[in-house]
Amino acid sequence: MIFDVWAPNATAVEVLVLGERRGMSAGTDGWWSLDVPDAVHGTSYAYVIDGDGPYPDPRSRRQPEGVFGPSAVYDHARYTWSDHDWKGRDLRGGVIYELHIGTFTPEGTFQAAAGRLDHLVELCVDFVEIMPVAPVPGTRNWGYDGVDLYAVNETYGGPDGLKTFVDACHRAGIGVILDVVYNHLGPSGNFLHPFGPYFGGFEGSYWGEAVNLDGPGSDVVRRYFIENALQWLRDYHVDGLRLDAVHALHDKRATHLLAELAEEVDALSCATGRPLTLIAESDLNDPRMVRSLDAGGLGMTAQWNDDVHHALHTAVSGETHGYYADFAGLSALAKVFTDGVLHDGGYSSFRRRSHGRPYTGVPGHRLVACLQNHDQIGNRPMGDRLPMPALKLGAGLLLTSPFTPMLFMGEEWGAGTPFLFFSDHAEPHLRESEGGRREKEFEGFGYTWEAPDPSAEETFLSCKLDWQELKDEAHWSLLCWYRDLIALRKALPELTDPRLDRVRVETDPAGKWLVVWRGEVCVSVNFSTDTVTVPVPLGGLLLSSDEPVAEDGQGVRLPGQSLVVHRPSG
Structure with missing residues (x-):
């Protein structure tokens, strides 16, 4: 086993493996390496940088003891796939189902989620989009506090568990989209600083320090994220990635990271012979996000479209606080259905400035729209979902729209369980300040912030879906409505026509x-x-x-x- 790690500023690097610290050899461009023939699949190891550490591998494929423990050698070739007949699935005409592994089932594991795939097959969705699975502190988290980005949360089932889930989805005819976070890393268990200039030295967003995408040493940092993306698509057979908050990627290079990633993913798609999807979460309302590279765009397959959500939510709920204010009245809903977005260069009262550009010529399938998602529910103090009458109307409009529809787990039966923000930081100061930090993040959104403690286990447990609700007539009736709508969408070409x-x-x-x-x-x-x-x-x-x-x-x-x-x- 050859260990290699990038530590350009170090004078000495050692790998702690098989009970001893072994010095590594300096190579070119800041890379250090050492061949340890006795290290095999499952062997624990960690790095010592100039006498400090030990630290987990920045490219660790497995963290069996969590974010504060050593890394473990993981051999992708040991897993036997059974999805050889899977040819992939194009996003066009598809319906996405977003879920959080930890709360989708009582067990909160990949294996248990795979056991519920019959429900999704009967619903007739085409993709599942799973919230981030990178290792996080503790046993519960949304996933956006991830570190060790190449590894998989052991609480869910680790790397083999994710592969088993993807395998099962493909056998069921369902594609898998994985949510990944490249704009920041979590505040706990992040040990990248000792290795090299992974960060830009300034706060890139509300969530943490900016990643170094365009400063000195950024060539290797960019490859760190691009190769991470390729790993999921190649080694885990994932069909697409949802890229979190790309507006928080600070990149002033002539070729943006997203464009570079799109080019690499296109090449991998050619090699694998299956379509690969990149979906950006962007707050910019900039159509260049989804325009092709040869047309001067960033080459994303699609992007989340908050404007459609806001217009639908306002129409079915009557809420007009915060960023919903501009969407009051059915004229906003009419505009997003015909123009793709509401904010296409006009004034945004929430931002107190003009915002966006027209999406002229962009087909609707490049805009992923929803009635609910993890943010729009979980960013409410009580994590409350829309009531059934609102879901009934909203689903009817969403699933007959020209956009790529996305549902959030449990929505299809009007789940009564909330989806609250929750975390499990080890450090007392992070645990105790999480609620206040969350409240501060949503100042100006129009909420009276009286939320449960995000660090309390009860908060997490209350969010687990109650599958017994399906035995209730009202919940079952709504599920049948969703099934009928999706079936009708797939039967009538008019309903999937993306031409706005x-x-x-x-x-x-x-x-x-x-x-x-x-x-x-x-x-x-x-x-x-x-x-x-x-x-x-x-x-x-x-x-x-x-x-x-x-x-x-x-x-x-x-x-x-x-x-x-x-x-x-x-």
């Missing part, structure tokens, strides 16, 4: 109803609690959320808070 210029929207001046035209298919929605007549003929009924639906000579008559998909031409 072919979407037409009509709104009620009084704000009670809205009509979305997808070709000859019509989605009519009554947001009010009263029965209303929408001035569109019923024609052929395709799917209805409520009964009775009728035509009264002036149009389709809808009960309160209901939605119907129909073909007025008959």
Whole structure:
């Protein structure tokens, strides 16, 4: 086994392996190496830098004792895959299901999550998107405090557990998207500083120090992240990556890290013969994010679209605080359905400045839209989800939209469990300050911040999905509605048509109803609690959320808070 590590500023580097410290040889460009023939799969090791340490390997493939323990040699070739017939899945036309491994099942493991895949197959989703799985302090975390980015959280099942889960998904016909975090590392268990200039020396975002992507020594730092991304796609057979908060990547180079990553992933896709997806979470509302490299863009396959979420949420909930203020009124919903975003260069009252650019020509499948996700639920003080009537209407609009729809775990049956922010830091000062830090992060969002303690185990346990809820008629009925909507989306080409210029929207001046035209298919929605007549003929009924639906000579008559998909031409 050859150990190699980058430590450009060190004068001496040793590897602690098989019970002794062994000096390593200095190579070129700051790399140190040593061949230890007796080290095999499972052997523990750590590095000592100029007498300090021991520290885990920055590229550790396994941390069996957690973030504060030694690394372990891990041989990817030892795992036997069974997904040889898997040819990948294109994002276009797909439906994504976001989940958190630790709370998706009572057990909170990859194995247990794989045991629930039948539910997702029956729901007919095309991808699962799992929240970050890098090692974190303690036994519970959202995953965005990850360190040792090449390893997999042992609490979930470690590297073999992740492979087993991906394998099972592929056998079930479901692709896997992994959420990765490259804009910062967690505050606890991060031992990169002694090794080299991994950080820029300034606060890059609210979450921590900026990663060094364009300063001295940044060539190797960039490769650290790019090779990490390639590892998941190549060695774990993952089908795509969701890149967290790319607006917090500080990179002034002529070729942005994202463009460099897109080029590398495209080459890997050619080598593997399967489509590979990159989805950016971006707050910039910049269409260059999803334009191709040869068109001067950054080459992302798609990006999360918060504007669609905000417009849907406001329409079905009536909330207009914080960043929802600009989305009040059905005109905002009409604009995002036809233009892709609301903020396309106009004024954002939440930011108190103009924001964004037009998305002219961008197909809807490049915009991942949702009614709920981990942020939009978990960033609320009580982690509360939308009630069932709101989910019913919102899902009807989302799953008939021109965008790539994404659901959040449990949404499909109206889960009554919250999704709160939780963590398990070892250091007392981090545990005790986590609640206050979280409150400060959301100043100005319009909330009265009375949240459970993020460090309390009860907070985490309360977020685990209650699968017994599916035995309740109301929950089961909503699940059937979601299943029917996804089935209809896959059956009607009009509903997956990504061309935004072919979407037409009509709104009620009084704000009670809205009509979305997808070709000859019509989605009519009554947001009010009263029965209303929408001035569109019923024609052929395709799917209805409520009964009775009728035509009264002036149009389709809808009960309160209901939605119907129909073909007025008959």
